[in-house]
Amino acid sequence: MDDKDESLRKKSREVTVFDERLHQLLDDMVETLQDSGGAGLAAVQVGVLRRVFVTDIGDEVVEYINPKITERSGEMLSEAEGCLSFPGQYGMVERPSHVKLEAQDRYGDFFETEGDELLARAMCHEYDHLDGVLFCDLATEMLDEEEAEQWERQKAERRGTARNKARTARSRSRRKR
Numbered sequence: 060m061d062d063k064d065e066s067l068r069k070k071s072r073e074v075t076v077f078d079e080r081l082h083q084l085l086d087d088m089v090e091t092l093q094d095s096g097g098a099g100l101a102a103v104q105v106g107v108l109r110r111v112f113v114t115d116i117g118d119e120v121v122e123y124i125n126p127k128i129t130e131r132s133g134e135m136l137s138e139a140e141g142c143l144s145f146p147g148q149y150g151m152v153e154r155p156s157h158v159k160l161e162a163q164d165r166y167g168d169f170f171e172t173e174g175d176e177l178l179a180r181a182m183c184h185e186y187d188h189l190d191g192v193l194f195c196d197l198a199t200e201m202l203d204e205e206e207a208e209q210w211e212r213q214k215a216e217r218r219g220t221a222r223n224k225a226r227t228a229r230s231r232s233r234r235k236r
């Protein structure tokens with residue numbers, strides 16, 4: 060994978076001013092994320108080097124400003140993972156199944172939250188973006204679109220789930236971040 064965008068390698072800076080400009084950035088990021096159908100988006104991916112990311116795994120949008128991961132627990136899961144900045148490219152990345160995180164909301168108020176599986180994966184992936192770390196740095200193996208689809212099919216088969224359930228799992232975990 061070539062670094063087509065140097066800014067993705069830079070470390071983002073803390074947000075200190077919670078003003079209308081920040082709210083506009085968040086609104087734009089949420090719109091971009093929802094248009095893309097991805098699970099998460101970091102500010103650096105839209106060219107803003109601030110410690111901000113958003114996630115949406117289909118149930119609710121969460122905005123994280125100056126986030127800190129406070130706990131990584133559960134089992135380590137190796138799954139095919141993508142990135143909105145690298146369409147069509149996937150990698151097998153090991154992530155914890157459970158993550159706890161502290162952050163501020165758009166008004167500067169602190170909150171704690173936690174996520175499992177896909178949300179935990181999205182939180183870790185987006186958090187890494189804030190430090191210039193990309194999924195390809197952590198991948199044990201890179202996959203193209205076809206290989207990623209094949210991996211998801213095999214995963215569904217391994218789980219032995221009902222057909223419609225497998226389809227849901229496939230489309231959920233194929234969502235890009």
Ligand SMILES: [Zn+2]
Nearest residue numbers: 142143144236
């Ligand atoms: Zn990404």
